Amino acid sequence: MSRVVVVGGGAAGMMAAIIAGKRGKEVILIEKNEKLGKKLFITGKGRCNITTDKDIEEIIKNITTNANFMYSALYTFSNYDLMKMIEDKGVKLKVERGGRVFPESDKSSDIIKCFEKYLNENNVKIMLNTKVTDIIDFKGKIWGVEIEGGEKIKCDSIILATGGKSYPLTGSTGDGYYFAKKLGHSIIDIRPSLVPLIAEEEWVKELMGLSLKNVEISVKHKNKIVYKDFGEMLFTHFGVSGPIILSASRKIIDILPQKVEVLIDLKPALDYNELDRRILRDFEMFKNKQFKNSLNELLPSKIIPVVIKLSGIDAEKQVNSITKDERKNIVKLLKEFKITITGTRPIEEAIITAGGVNVKEIDPSTMESKIVKGLYIVGELLDVDALTGGFNLQIAFSTGYCAGLNC
CATH class of the missing domain: 3.50.50.60 (FAD/NAD(P)-binding domain)
Structure with missing residues (x-):
C-alpha cells in the first residue's frame, strides 16, 4: 500500500x-x-x-x-x-x-x-x-x-x-x-492580500469603530478609477477595513507605494442632484439651527464633525445662510469622501497571502x-x-x- x-x-x-x-x-x-x-x-x-x-x-x-x-x-x-x-x-x-x-x-x-x-x-x-x-x-x-x-x-x-x-x-x-x-x-x-489599509488622514482616528453599510467605494490611481465595490466597511485607528476594503486591497497592493485614493460614496442610492435636493430639504427643516446640528437625519452622528471640518463651513453658521456653492461642496464631499492610502497593515494581519x-x-x-x-x-x-x-x-x-x- x-x-x-x-x-x-x-x-x-x-x-x-x-x-x-x-x-x-x-x-x-x-x-x-x-x-x-x-x-x-x-x-x-x-x-x-x-x-x-x-x-x-x-x-x-x-x-x-x-x-x-x-x-x-x-x-x-x-x-x-x-x-x-x-x-x-x-x-x-x-x-x-x-x-x-x-x-x-x-x-x-x-x-x-x-x-x-x-x-x-x-x-x-x-x-x-x-x-x-x-x-x-x-x-x-x-x-x-x-x-x-x-x-x-x-x-x-x-x-x-x-x-x-x-x-x-x-x-x-x-x-x-x-x-x-x-x-x-x-x-x-x-x-x-485582503488586508486592512493605512490612511494618511489623521481624522480617521476620530471615526474609529464606525461601520458603514451600503456604501460604494472607488479606488483612484493617476486620476483613473481602477476598482469599484459596494457593501460594508469599517474605520479603524489606522485607516479602513471591512469586506469591501479588504477586496479593494488586492488591487491596491499592486499599486503601492504610488499614490492611491479611496473615494467613498456615502449616499450611493442618490445621484448628485437628488442628494442636493435631499440636503436642501433638511436645511429647510433645520433653517434656524446651526450647521453642526443640521446633518443628523442624513449621516451617522460620529462622522458629522469630520464632514463639517472637511466642508470648510463654520460649524456655528446658521443653516439659512449657507450658500448654494457651499451646499454643492457638501454634496461632492458626501459623494466623494476621500481617503489617501499610504500602505497596508502587515502580512500577519492579512486574511490571505x-x-x-x-x-x-x-x-x-x-x-x-x-x-x-x-x-x-x-x-x-x-x-x-x-x-x-x-x-x-x-x-x-x-x-x-x-x-x-x-x-
Missing part, C-alpha cells in the same frame, strides 16, 4: 487527506498545531464562510491571480460538490449576501467536526503538535519527511498544504515556501510538481488568490481534492 504524507491540517490538507484515504492510501496527516483547521476556525469572524454559491465562471472572475490555473480543479471538485459533501454529514448550510455560504449554525467548529468525521472514516492517521523540519527527495523523487526530534517518515508522495504567511498564530508561518524553494521551486513575491509557488511549475489538473515527482502543492501556498466571499477557501478545497485524487 502506498503511503501519502500530508503536511498541514487546514482546509486544503484535510481535503487532500480525506480523498487520498478514500482511495485506500495509507495517509498520515501532520499538523504542527494542537488541533486541525485552526485558520478555518476563525474565518468569517468565526462563522466560516466555507464557499460561494456562484457558478464556476463567476468564481473564476473573482480569482485575481492565475485564475486560468484553477479551471481544471474547480471543474473536478466544484463548490456544489463541497456543499453536498458537508451536508451529507448533517451540517446544514445557508447562503447570505453576495452568495457567501455559511453553516446554518454560524459555527465554524461544525465544519471542522464534519471534516474530522471524514478523516476518521477514511483511516487517516493524524499527528498533532508535530512539526515537519525537512522534506527529503532523492534523484528528483520524494523520499519522505523529517519531523522535529529527527525521526524520518518514508512515503511515496507528499502533499504540501502548510498555508501562506498570513495569520501566523494559526501556524501559517511560511514553512511551505521554504520547503518548495529548497526542492527547486520558484516563489513569486509574497505580500499581504498573495504570491507563492509559481503555478507554471505545477500540473493544474493534479497539483503535482513538475520538478519533483511525488510532490503535490496545494492551497494558499500556490500563487493563486481571490477576493473575499468564500473563493479562497474553495481554491483550497478544490486544489486539495485534486492532489488527494492523484497522489
Whole structure:
C-alpha cells in the first residue's frame, strides 16, 4: 500500500487527506498545531464562510491571480460538490449576501467536526503538535519527511498544504515556501492580500469603530478609477477595513507605494442632484439651527464633525445662510469622501497571502510538481488568490481534492 504524507491540517490538507484515504492510501496527516483547521476556525469572524454559491465562471472572475490555473480543479471538485459533501454529514448550510455560504449554525467548529468525521472514516492517521523540519527527495523523487526530534517518515508522495504567511498564530508561518524553494521551486513575491489599509488622514482616528453599510467605494490611481465595490466597511485607528476594503486591497497592493485614493460614496442610492435636493430639504427643516446640528437625519452622528471640518463651513453658521456653492461642496464631499492610502497593515494581519509557488511549475489538473515527482502543492501556498466571499477557501478545497485524487 502506498503511503501519502500530508503536511498541514487546514482546509486544503484535510481535503487532500480525506480523498487520498478514500482511495485506500495509507495517509498520515501532520499538523504542527494542537488541533486541525485552526485558520478555518476563525474565518468569517468565526462563522466560516466555507464557499460561494456562484457558478464556476463567476468564481473564476473573482480569482485575481492565475485564475486560468484553477479551471481544471474547480471543474473536478466544484463548490456544489463541497456543499453536498458537508451536508451529507448533517451540517446544514445557508447562503447570505453576495452568495457567501455559511453553516446554518454560524459555527465554524461544525465544519471542522464534519471534516474530522471524514478523516476518521477514511483511516487517516493524524499527528498533532508535530512539526515537519525537512522534506527529503532523492534523484528528483520524494523520499519522505523529517519531523522535529529527527525521526524520518518514508512515503511515496507528499502533499504540501502548510498555508501562506498570513495569520501566523494559526501556524501559517511560511514553512511551505521554504520547503518548495529548497526542492527547486520558484516563489513569486509574497505580500499581504485582503488586508486592512493605512490612511494618511489623521481624522480617521476620530471615526474609529464606525461601520458603514451600503456604501460604494472607488479606488483612484493617476486620476483613473481602477476598482469599484459596494457593501460594508469599517474605520479603524489606522485607516479602513471591512469586506469591501479588504477586496479593494488586492488591487491596491499592486499599486503601492504610488499614490492611491479611496473615494467613498456615502449616499450611493442618490445621484448628485437628488442628494442636493435631499440636503436642501433638511436645511429647510433645520433653517434656524446651526450647521453642526443640521446633518443628523442624513449621516451617522460620529462622522458629522469630520464632514463639517472637511466642508470648510463654520460649524456655528446658521443653516439659512449657507450658500448654494457651499451646499454643492457638501454634496461632492458626501459623494466623494476621500481617503489617501499610504500602505497596508502587515502580512500577519492579512486574511490571505498573495504570491507563492509559481503555478507554471505545477500540473493544474493534479497539483503535482513538475520538478519533483511525488510532490503535490496545494492551497494558499500556490500563487493563486481571490477576493473575499468564500473563493479562497474553495481554491483550497478544490486544489486539495485534486492532489488527494492523484497522489
